[in-house]
Amino acid sequence: MINQDFDIESLSQNLGGISNDNQQLIKDVQNILRNEIVDEDGLVKLCQQGFTNQTSRLRGIIWRLLLGYFPLNRKYWTQVIIKNRDNYNNIKIENIKKAPPQKKNDHPLSRNTDSDWNNHFQDQQLWSKIQKDVIRTRVKELGKEEFREMLNRILFLCCKLNKMDYVQGMNEFAALILYMCMSDPNEKLQNESDAFYCFMILMTSLKNNFQLQKEKVRAFQDLLKKVDWKLHDHLVNQKMDFSILYVKWFMILFAQDFHIDDSLRIWDCLFCQKNNREEFLYYLAISFLIQLREDLIVGDFGQILLILQNLEKQDINLSEVIQRAHLLQKEQKKC
Template identity: 30%
Template structure:
């Protein structure tokens, strides 16, 4: 199956949500999130402009959060991180609610979305919830075992078929031929010589040669390995300093190489390793203790699914098309203009093209801009948004600008470029709160 003529997806993909052709109704999800924010004593606000002045101007500055009152005047609150406390009554209630939803014969995906969106996932539940939200697991619990087995067997077949090591094949063939020759000798036959076909010889570089394909794969593997060595070097999980770390890197290499071979029009593009990392980490650290080969198979299937919505951004030939990265950056710019024209105009006047900073934000799904633990929290929101990953992604990117607007309005091209390419530590829950309040219709 080809997506948009390019991306080869695993068979029998189940859409994560029942009907995405209809405009999503986010009222229930927003209500629950807003109830939770009220418990944290935060005042909500209306996005828009008052007498031509955007509300974004009074949002988040250096060390402060600024929220408008009902009369339109600004209320200043001390800057503080908002953390979800498992010991908190509301968090325990949400945890119990999530356990209940996941125990049902048919899981209510909308309820799971709402809980995930508000920040109530942890290591125990995140793996299974992400698989549900990505459509890798169906809503019917009794189908899980069958679906997992089918997809894992399919992945094993793809590895055997496409991740070929000619030396290993030749050794296996040699052992097989030796066994046959011994049987012939025992039967009184003459000694025979085993010939090597042209396709089996390392010096044969014809299109049908397994060695030719192996050498091409080696070039891709070298690029993948180079990128994997730079993946979250501060986390031992992703380093080759231990046997488990080396096992993790090998599994990620297999996933990225297999994706490249299944989709030669796209191949492997630098940065795909960063998109894979959160998925593989979450699945590998699942307390259920799944086998490493099962984690690898699940990660591949979900990697393809999450990349399916942004694969055009990795294809340079489509950069200027309606589905390419330039079109997405334009939508991002229009979203900012609608919600804060003053900031948009300042960035435009200083020639701060979104391509200089937001290209990486969008293509890599914000995996380079925040601490690893924050990335997983952000992905909870990306995957749980009813309108899809790309819509929520643009709103979070826009919120990132709004949350540092004071610095941006005071800055020139150089200072703003440095700020946005090295985004400062932020109050993540406040940033996500701002993103959720941006108009969903503005993203399209």
């Protein structure tokens, strides 16, 4: 039997002020989610344009499904939440500790790898390094102390459990996922543990994302030349370094350059591209360049750089950018 504890019906409540098209999208997604086994392909077709403020109530469930945190069988969703909440509490207790007690063969100056004191000081260094970024990450949306502490814990535990170094950019990823969870209208989905496990899943797929990969920069540049050679040649003539775009856009997946609602919508689209995420990212980036083409094509290097490093201040229609990216992707596949 389907576990009725998980509320699907509330998705279509309080639709006043929402356009007819968006009301229909909510109801269509809801109909798919009512099935015991969710039709993932059908869900992707409905959601690939991303969610606006009017449809953002769908995001929490959809992200969990597309990331693989929720199984497609709906009857297990509540069980997943409860089990992982308990697991996460145990992880916090086990890994976030105060100074260790005094031991005969251990002391604060020990540098032995099995020293509790040495491990404690390494943990403190990692926590402090993360905290320096957290205090300036999405301050408007996650500026409350409780959210900063959550974000710090998520990043710290991810690094510690995976024995990985913290690098800038991870904070932007974790911030979007935490915000997605804590702003969900469904209280059952407002929890730190879901944010932690969704972040862990994402980092598994993006573990190589924080390294500059020149062959991918070249692939993007070649694709731009194929789509719009005039714009490409102008950027090249102005000595535009395409690796700058790679760092700003591809490494952190547009998580930093926009209002948080726009970054979340871009991620909606990327998660719907389960097997073509990197490819779609290229078309999305090219679509942004085309959207800004009128100013870029007449700009010198300084003007171009100013535009591309301040996308949030540009007059951009994100719906047009997303639609064009999908169109470019389809057109290039025909070639």
